[in-house]
Amino acid sequence: MVLNPQNEELRELTVGREREDGSFEAGAAINQTSLWRDAARRFAHNRAALVAMFAFLLMLAYVVIVPFVVPYDPNAVNFDIAYVNPTWTHPFGTDEFGRDLFLRTALGGRISIGIGFAGTVAIMVVGILYGAISGFVGGWLDNAMMRFLDALYGLPYLPFAIITLAIFGTVNFWTMVIALTIASWFTTARVMRGQIITLKENDYVRAARAVGARWHRVLFRHLLPNTLGVVLVFVFLELPGVVLGEAFLSFLGLGINPPQSSWGSLAQDGYTQYLSHPYIIVIPSVAIAWLILSAFFIADGLRDALDPRTESAA
Amino acid sequence: MALLEVDDLRTYFTSRRGDVKAVDGISLAVERGKTLGIVGESGCGKSVTALSIMGLLAPNARVVSGSVRFEGRDLTELSDRELEDIRGRQIAMIFQDPMTSLNPTLTIGLQLTETMRRHLDMSRDEARKRAIELLEEVHIPNARARLDDYPHRYSGGMRQRVMIAMALSCSPKLLIADEPTTALDVTVQAGILDLLEELRDEHEMSMIIITHDMGVVAESADDIAVMYAGQIVEQTNAEELFDHPEHPYTEALLGALPQVEDENVRQGRLTAIPGRPPDLVDLPDACRFAPRCPYASRNDSCTAKMPELRELRPGHLVRTAHPASERQGAPVPAAAP
Numbered sequence: 001m002v003l004n005p006q007n008e009e010l011r012e013l014t015v016g017r018e019r020e021d022g023s024f025e026a027g028a029a030i031n032q033t034s035l036w037r038d039a040a041r042r043f044a045h046n047r048a049a050l051v052a053m054f055a056f057l058l059m060l061a062y063v064v065i066v067p068f069v070v071p072y073d074p075n076a077v078n079f080d081i082a083y084v085n086p087t088w089t090h091p092f093g094t095d096e097f098g099r100d101l102f103l104r105t106a107l108g109g110r111i112s113i114g115i116g117f118a119g120t121v122a123i124m125v126v127g128i129l130y131g132a133i134s135g136f137v138g139g140w141l142d143n144a145m146m147r148f149l150d151a152l153y154g155l156p157y158l159p160f161a162i163i164t165l166a167i168f169g170t171v172n173f174w175t176m177v178i179a180l181t182i183a184s185w186f187t188t189a190r191v192m193r194g195q196i197i198t199l200k201e202n203d204y205v206r207a208a209r210a211v212g213a214r215w216h217r218v219l220f221r222h223l224l225p226n227t228l229g230v231v232l233v234f235v236f237l238e239l240p241g242v243v244l245g246e247a248f249l250s251f252l253g254l255g256i257n258p259p260q261s262s263w264g265s266l267a268q269d270g271y272t273q274y275l276s277h278p279y280i281i282v283i284p285s286v287a288i289a290w291l292i293l294s295a296f297f298i299a300d301g302l303r304d305a306l307d308p309r310t311e312s313a314a
Numbered sequence: 315m316a317l318l319e320v321d322d323l324r325t326y327f328t329s330r331r332g333d334v335k336a337v338d339g340i341s342l343a344v345e346r347g348k349t350l351g352i353v354g355e356s357g358c359g360k361s362v363t364a365l366s367i368m369g370l371l372a373p374n375a376r377v378v379s380g381s382v383r384f385e386g387r388d389l390t391e392l393s394d395r396e397l398e399d400i401r402g403r404q405i406a407m408i409f410q411d412p413m414t415s416l417n418p419t420l421t422i423g424l425q426l427t428e429t430m431r432r433h434l435d436m437s438r439d440e441a442r443k444r445a446i447e448l449l450e451e452v453h454i455p456n457a458r459a460r461l462d463d464y465p466h467r468y469s470g471g472m473r474q475r476v477m478i479a480m481a482l483s484c485s486p487k488l489l490i491a492d493e494p495t496t497a498l499d500v501t502v503q504a505g506i507l508d509l510l511e512e513l514r515d516e517h518e519m520s521m522i523i524i525t526h527d528m529g530v531v532a533e534s535a536d537d538i539a540v541m542y543a544g545q546i547v548e549q550t551n552a553e554e555l556f557d558h559p560e561h562p563y564t565e566a567l568l569g570a571l572p573q574v575e576d577e578n579v580r581q582g583r584l585t586a587i588p589g590r591p592p593d594l595v596d597l598p599d600a601c602r603f604a605p606r607c608p609y610a611s612r613n614d615s616c617t618a619k620m621p622e623l624r625e626l627r628p629g630h631l632v633r634t635a636h637p638a639s640e641r642q643g644a645p646v647p648a649a650a651p
Contacts, residue, residue, distance in 0.1 A: 138373065203414040209370055210409075211402030211429040211480060221428070225419050 039229075042305040049301020056294040059287070063109035072100040074107055075259045083277055092283050095269055104261055105283055111262040112243055113291065115176050119242035120235055122181040123188055128224075128231065130185070131192025136200065136219055146193070149186055157183050161245060162254060171257060180245045188234055195227045229306035236299035240292035247288050263288050315386065316343040317520045318367070318488055323380035325359075325366045334594045336362040336375070338544035344488065349514065349521040351535030351552070353528060353567065357591060359544040360524045364490045366390075367522075368407055369397040384488070403433040406481035410493035412473035416465040422449075423461035426480055433484045448479040452509060471502035475509065482513060489514070490522045495530060507534050528571055532556060540564050543591050543602040546623060550630040560626055560637035562607045563587075601634065609636035 043049055067074075078098035086093045092101035134145040164179035165171055199205065205222050213221075243263075249255040250264025251271075258265065263284040270280030325337040337359040344350045352360045365371050367382050369389060382389040384405065389397065401407075409415045416425060426448065427441035436444065442461070449457035452475040465473060474494065481489055491510060495503035511534050514521050523534055531538050531552065538555045540548040540563065548561040559565050566587045589606035601607070601616040610616055616635035623633040 202417075203409055203411055204417040206370065207407075207409055207415040207477070207480075208417070208428075209401070210368060210407040211484075212398045212400070212432055213402075213428070214398055217428075217432070221420070222417050226417075 039302075039305040043301055046301045046304060048297050049305070052294040052297030052301065055290060056298060059109070059291055059294070060113070063106045063113060066106035067103060067110070070100065070103040070106075072103050074099060074103050085277075086279060093277070093279050095280055096273070101266075101280065101283060105263070105266060105287060108261045108263045108266045108284065109287060109291075111173065111256055111260065112246055112264070112288070115173060115180070115246045115262070116239050116243040116291075118173075118177045119180045119184075119246075120238045122177060123185045123238050123242070124231060124235065126181060127185045127188025127234075128192050128227075131189040131194075132196050132219065132224065134189070135193035135196030136215075136223065138197075142193070146190075149189060153186055158245065158248060161249060165249070165254060171255060173256070176246060176249070176255065180242050184238070184241055184245065188238065191230065191234065192227065195230055196223055199223050199226050229302075233299050233303045233306065236295045236302060240295045243288065243291055243295075317346045317385065318342070318344040318522075319381075319383040320363075320367065321381045321383070323363065323366060323382065324378040325362050325371065325375055326378050327372075327375045329374075329595065332595045335544050335597060336594060337366060338594075338597075339380070340539075340541070340544075340546050342539060342546075342549075344520045344522060345536075346487075346520055347514075347518055348536040349511075349523060349534055351531030351538040352522060352524045352541060353526065353531055353538060354541035355526055355591065357594075358541045360526075360541055361492050363541075364407065364492050364522065364524055367490065368401060368405060369394075370401075370407075399433075402429050402481075402486070403484045404486055405488045405490065406484070406486040407490040407492065408474070408477045408481050408494055411497045412470055412477050413497065415477055416468075416473055418465055421462050421464055422468065422476055425465075426461075426476070426483060429480055430483045444483065445479075448483055449476070451482075451513070452476070452479045454479075470498055471506065474498060474502075474506055478506075478509065478513070482517060482519075485517055486519065488520045488522070490524070492524045493526070494523065496525070496527070503530075504533075510534065528567055540567070543597070544594060545602065545633065546631070547603065547633045548631065549623075554627075554630055558630075558638070560630065560632040560639060561603075561634045562609055562636060562638075563603050563634075565638065566606075603634070607634075607636070609641065 076099065081090075081094050081098040082096050084090050084094040084098070090100050090102060092105055094100055095104070130145065130149075134142045161179040161183040164182050165175060168175040168179070200223065202222075205218060208218055208222050246255060246262060247264030247267070250262045251268045253265075253268065255264050256262045261269075266284035267281050267288075270277070270282075270284070274281045320340060320342040322339050322341055323337055324335070324339055327334040327336055340359075340363060342350065342352075342363075352363065354360050362371070362375070365375075366377055367384075367389065369392070371377070377390050380390070384400070389400070392400070416422070423442065423445055426445040427436075427438070430436050430441045430444055431438070434441075446457045446461060449460065454460055454472060454475055460468075465476075468476060474497075478494075489510075494510065495506050498506060507530065510521065510523075513519070521534075523531060525531060535552050537551050538549070539546050540555075540561065542563050548555065548559070548564045555564065556568070559568055566585070569585045570587065572584060587606055592602050592605070599620055600618060601610065601621050604610040604614070604617045607616075614635060621633050621635050623631050626632050626637055626639065
């Protein structure tokens, strides 16, 4: 309930007292919360999600800051210090060319996470547009668009990305983003379509149409903003998929070209010597797992936080 | 010429079993400045009639025949774009459930000004000023401060007032209220009805009130149409209907009203109408109320042929073979439910 000091009817109902200057002080503090503040409160009470959020930000800080502070050249070859085990001067050790892995893991992370975010954004844009149009227009167009999606669903994920890369002929940051987006926007599109169809049935959509709102008004004012919660969850669900996809392709040697590296190609560098120098493969693998797990836990926490019916966290 | 003239409107829904004849040949007229009440039980086609007038039918429904003339223009023949310009500007509608009729993610002010800026070409500031006036007009206290609140901070009655303010924002000529008080507390209902009447007179609007509650139309309607199974079964002015109901269904509806004043009635149970309304997919050529009618016997003419809507007295239309004024002797008692 809303308590408003100027509201006569409610003033009588509240247990409170008048201040000396005549203004009114309610007896009990009433928290006026919005959906988002509510969600933030629930998220803050979810310990797993909080830890994951911290881990996620820590990883971001690592890949952003470390290349500025570490004094080495990431690509300089120096065989004198090849295969140095982790020490204080080289916290993650060095590889077969004597390059510092603490620095190269951070730089690889920039590429991996960069592709992850760019791919996620692209997936969101494509998926939301496709799903929203399909669900909003409905009828035969919806049917056609969904059957097309069903056909794409049948194609295996990674071969699809590999073929796309082959068609491009070169592998760089942006072709990688495009290939991974093409291979993985389907689920987002489907979920968005479902969301739009559910929201379309809401009374306030009918009410908006009853006062003459045109289609674009209905779609952009009344439908899409209400999907924001789901979109937010999906960002953190899609991100790990893209990161993993990129790592997988790079591990197979189909990814980013040397001397540039991503976590996938770093792991690939290490796997031939996994018995003699296990840290070379373990470190990028842990980085990948770290990012993916923290993103999943954040998505989980967000989903709980944005659904008012879950009371476990509150 | 009346403001709104509905002539032989038929709206059918497509279903797997065949066409559902939700509205099956109704004719109505709403005079300027008057209120028409449409009464009937759930599923009799009241709301579909309103949505047909507004052009807001679901994709699986269609107007099969008939016309809806608003100021002489047939709304069923307008394009979507032309209809959008009429909705909200000339004809506005308020819905049953105020709790879900406002978008929870937008402020009240935004939802109110949206309509005015759309139809009246107002600037943001003008629309805001007008929105405050409107909220005051529908008796929302402290309107200026409440304008930037989200809907969840309004109570049900207040939200319905906001819906009314929104409907009135462009001074429409016709307001359609679909069960405007059904979802509200009894104590709030009377207030909303009074408000609607007050605003109707102030804005010189016509109004259609759709309800299942005879009490609601008794209070606010000039003319009343009683609907049953997609048809109008009785239509006349309010006074005549309550004083001299002719159709057995109208009588039954009035009989089902709780009588608080009468000590004897208060002791007993409320009178219910036995049976259910007919299946709207498979309708026989007979009076649709016959199976539930206490006056219709097996070999009556009305069980073999649909009675016409006839003018029993000037201005009093009724569709039955057994109007009260033509009945002889005591009525056959209704079967116990």
